[in-house]
Amino acid sequence: xxxxxxxxxxxxxxxxxxxxxxxxxxxxxxxxxxxxxxxxxxxxxxxxxxxxxxxxxxxxxxxxxxxxxxxxxxxxxxxxxxxxxxxxxxxxxxxxxxxxxxxxxxxxx
Amino acid sequence: xxxxxxxxxxxxxxxxxxxxxxxxxxxxxxxxxxxxxxxxxxxxxxxxxxxxxxxxxxxxxxxxxxxxxxxxxxxxxxxxxxxxxxxxxxxxxxxxxxxxxxxxxxxxxxxxxxxxxxxxxxxxxxxxxxxxxxxxxxxxxxxxxxxxxxxxxxxxxxxxxxxxxxxxxxxxxxxxxxxxxxxxxxxxxxxxxxxxxxxxxxxxxxxxxxxxxxxxxxxxxxxxxxxxxxxxxxxxxxxxxxxxxxxxxxxxxxxxxxxxxxxxxxxxxxxxxxxxxxxxxxxxxxxxxxxxxxxxxxxxxxxxxxxxxxxxxxxxxxxxxxxxxxxxxxxxxxxxxxxxxxxxxxxxxxxxxxxxxxxxxxxxxxxxxxxxxxxxxxxxxxxxxxxxxxxxxxxxxxxxxxxxxxxxxxxxxxxxxxxxxxxxxxxxx
Numbered sequence: 001x002x003x004x005x006x007x008x009x010x011x012x013x014x015x016x017x018x019x020x021x022x023x024x025x026x027x028x029x030x031x032x033x034x035x036x037x038x039x040x041x042x043x044x045x046x047x048x049x050x051x052x053x054x055x056x057x058x059x060x061x062x063x064x065x066x067x068x069x070x071x072x073x074x075x076x077x078x079x080x081x082x083x084x085x086x087x088x089x090x091x092x093x094x095x096x097x098x099x100x101x102x103x104x105x106x107x108x109x
Numbered sequence: 110x111x112x113x114x115x116x117x118x119x120x121x122x123x124x125x126x127x128x129x130x131x132x133x134x135x136x137x138x139x140x141x142x143x144x145x146x147x148x149x150x151x152x153x154x155x156x157x158x159x160x161x162x163x164x165x166x167x168x169x170x171x172x173x174x175x176x177x178x179x180x181x182x183x184x185x186x187x188x189x190x191x192x193x194x195x196x197x198x199x200x201x202x203x204x205x206x207x208x209x210x211x212x213x214x215x216x217x218x219x220x221x222x223x224x225x226x227x228x229x230x231x232x233x234x235x236x237x238x239x240x241x242x243x244x245x246x247x248x249x250x251x252x253x254x255x256x257x258x259x260x261x262x263x264x265x266x267x268x269x270x271x272x273x274x275x276x277x278x279x280x281x282x283x284x285x286x287x288x289x290x291x292x293x294x295x296x297x298x299x300x301x302x303x304x305x306x307x308x309x310x311x312x313x314x315x316x317x318x319x320x321x322x323x324x325x326x327x328x329x330x331x332x333x334x335x336x337x338x339x340x341x342x343x344x345x346x347x348x349x350x351x352x353x354x355x356x357x358x359x360x361x362x363x364x365x366x367x368x369x370x371x372x373x374x375x376x377x378x379x380x381x382x383x384x385x386x387x388x389x390x391x392x393x394x395x396x397x398x399x400x401x402x403x404x405x406x407x408x409x410x411x412x413x414x415x416x417x418x419x420x421x422x423x424x425x426x427x428x429x430x431x432x433x434x435x436x437x438x439x440x441x442x443x444x445x446x447x448x449x450x451x452x453x454x455x456x457x458x459x460x461x462x463x464x465x466x467x468x469x470x471x472x473x474x475x476x477x478x479x480x481x482x483x484x485x486x487x488x489x490x491x492x493x494x495x496x497x498x499x500x501x502x503x504x505x506x507x508x509x510x511x512x513x514x515x516x517x518x519x520x521x522x523x524x525x526x527x528x529x530x531x532x533x534x535x536x537x538x
Binding site: 011025026027030031042043044045046047048049051052054055069070071072073 | 142143144145146147148149150151153154157176177182183185186187188189190191192
């Protein structure tokens with residue numbers, strides 16, 4: 001199964017969940033998603049998603065200066081983002097339960 | 110955090126530049142937001158690759174191997190950020206095509222919104238079909254407007270030179286072909302086409318306004334002349350010089366005073382010094398009015414009397430031209446256009462005892478109404494009195510040509526045939 005296609009539908013939830021766990025900058029979020037097992041996630045997809053969620057008001061952002069490297073733009077979650085994440089969690093659970101039930105029933109025959 | 114070194118930065122910087130190039134159609138703020146810190150992220154990702162050496166400069170190929178082609182990366186950014194996708198292009202004219210693409214993008218967004226709203230209108234489908242059908246009109250107008258830009262002022266709505274005609278033909282071809290999507294589908298040329306269209310739309314009204322103004326000047330010039338009724342009497346836009354009156358029997362009235370319904374004298378010579386050219390003569394002629402019992406010139410006495418300039422002298426007392434003594438007999442009254450008018454039905458049927466045919470009867474015998482009418486209608490052998498006024502051929506009998514048809518109604522053509530210019534022709538000139 002092409003997981004990149006599956007990922008498209010749930011990337012928002014994944015990114016929100018990662019940021020809700022801890023603030024992070026662009027590549028940091030990519031790395032954590034990959035570490036969590038979403039190895040096929042595209043860098044650009046994550047950056048674009050961050051930008052879109054920020055525009056939608058689900059994230060805050062702040063710049064962290066660095067002495068040894070470039071300044072980093074960190075993203076954090078806000079109330080609106082948490083609310084969105086809660087909704088998406090609920091939807092995902094329902095959806096995955098439904099699909100799991102469907103797939104398992106088919107497999108049991 | 111790993112410290113990025115200069116070495117990997119070079120390829121990364123180039124890669125980031127190319128990505129931004131593919132986003133050039135977006136608003137600058139969007140591009141900044143989308144790619145802020147991109148280099149740092151790329152470097153960090155590169156350095157995490159297995160076997161990465163911070164001291165070795167990666168090639169652009171290696172960067173692309175990790176992140177994919179810049180175009181694909183840019184497309185992924187757009188898609189994830191929910192921004193409109195651009196058209197991939199390799200052209201170098203980033204500024205121009207960037208502008209055109211950005212205009213197109215905005216136009217697309219705005220028109221999508223507008224279309225949704227319009228599509229809800231009941232009249233929209235018909236209107237849309239009509240507008241699509243009319244598109245070629247705009248293509249032609251666009252080419253015409255562009256071709257007419259720079260035409261010399263006042264040169265008129267038509268191209269003023271062979272070169273401009275050629276230019277118009279070229280623009281027409283380009284405009285129509287572009288409109289049909291046959292040419293200029295590339296970014297550069299669609300940008301040029303868009304700019305040209307916007308320019309044409311902006312200057313269309315001034316150009317058309319200017320063109321119609323030219324046309325108005327040409328068209329109305331004669332109308333202005335006609336409409337200039339000024340002082341005097343006009344008929345169908347032409348000045349009337351004199352009047353000839355006929356009584357109900359059709360006989361000429363030798364002299365009469367003419368007033369309008371408000372009692373104003375009807376004067377065809379508004380200024381006593383007005384000049385006439387008579388019958389092709391190079392000489393100037395003046396009207397010579399009679400005097401009333403108080404010695405005042407009477408300008409509404411008709412038919413008008415005329416005198417040639419060298420027969421006349423200006424009389425200060427009466428403010429009119431008068432004949433010098435040696436020329437007193439020479440003054441003349443322009444001949445009537447015809448000697449008799451067609452008598453009125455009432456005048457003929459009630460006046461049977463009189464010589465209604467008057468001088469018109471060649472045989473000198475008293476004429477009956479039937480004789481008059483038979484003469485008047487030569488082709489109508491059994492013409493009767495009651496038929497005459499209804500006959501369409503006799504209805505316009507006041508015309509000279511019509512009256513001259515019959516011997517019975519026409520005398521010798523002109524009493525003024527003693528070498529004087531014919532006033533009949535003077536009214537033509």
